[in-house]
Amino acid sequence: MQIFYIQNNRLIRSFYILLLFCAGSSSTVMAASSIKCWTNKDNVRECGSVVPPEYSQQQIEEKNEQGMTVKVHKAAKNKEELEEEARKKAEEAKQAERRKRDKILLMTFTTERDLLISRETNLTAITGIINVSRGNANNLIQNLNKLRKKAGDYERGGKQAPDKLVQDMADIESQLEKLERAIKEKEQERAEMEKKFDEDLARFRELKKIRPR
Numbered sequence: 001m002q003i004f005y006i007q008n009n010r011l012i013r014s015f016y017i018l019l020l021f022c023a024g025s026s027s028t029v030m031a032a033s034s035i036k037c038w039t040n041k042d043n044v045r046e047c048g049s050v051v052p053p054e055y056s057q058q059q060i061e062e063k064n065e066q067g068m069t070v071k072v073h074k075a076a077k078n079k080e081e082l083e084e085e086a087r088k089k090a091e092e093a094k095q096a097e098r099r100k101r102d103k104i105l106l107m108t109f110t111t112e113r114d115l116l117i118s119r120e121t122n123l124t125a126i127t128g129i130i131n132v133s134r135g136n137a138n139n140l141i142q143n144l145n146k147l148r149k150k151a152g153d154y155e156r157g158g159k160q161a162p163d164k165l166v167q168d169m170a171d172i173e174s175q176l177e178k179l180e181r182a183i184k185e186k187e188q189e190r191a192e193m194e195k196k197f198d199e200d201l202a203r204f205r206e207l208k209k210i211r212p213r
Contacts (some may be wrong), residue, residue, distance in 0.1 A: 034049055035047055035048070035049065035062065035064075036048065036049070036050070036062055037060070037061045038051055038059075038060050039058065040055065047063065057076040058075045058076075059072065059073065059074055059075040060072070060073040061073075105203060105207070106204075106207060109200075109204060112201070112204060112205065112208070112210055115197070115204055116201070118197075119194075119197040119201070122193060122197075123190065123193065123194060123197075126186060126189060126190045127190065129186055130183060130186045130190065133182060133183045134183060136179060137176060137179045140175055140176045140179065141176065144172045144173065147165060147168055147172065148169065150165060151165055
């Protein structure tokens with residue numbers, strides 16, 4: 001591979017003539033677009049048909065026979081540049097998502113009152129579900145206590161509790177466990193809903209430039 005040191009573009013044409021002369025035959029003549037230029041470690045401009053491996057990651061320019069740049073291969077990004085690029089993309093995605101949520105918020109609620117009514121309606125509904133579930137749980141606890149008392153009476157009388165009684169207690173305990181788990185999930189859902197409405201209300205006021213009451 002021939003490498004030539006190039007000081008400026010006016011010497012490119014002479015470089016091509018020299019390259020063609022050195023090639024020796026038409027079968028090895030390089031097309032104009034195959035001439036690539038880079039900067040070596042001494043900050044000296046070099047051109048040739050193949051870029052040395054140690055310079056392959058830097059910016060490479062392809063020249064035509066008039067010495068004009070026809071294509072530029074940008075330098076590979078370093079770790080810091082890649083991290084900054086990823087950070088910018090993440091921030092752009094975050095902003096795009098924010099604009100999307102803002103649009104939905106403004107389309108869903110016309111006034112602050114609409115949002116407050118929706119908040120009250122939804123929180124009331126889920127609170128009702130929780131209260132009903134708690135009532136059912138209390139009923140199960142009462143039934144379980146009655147069955148446990150019967151089982152205790154059998155034991156105090158020196159008898160073993162019937163299998164059906166034992167099974168009924170196990171069934172109620174299983175139902176109670178599932179119901180208590182469901183209640184906790186609904187309570188968590190209500191807390192998240194309340195937080196979401198508070199955030200939406202604050203954002204709605206910000207977008208509409210409404211002062212909090």
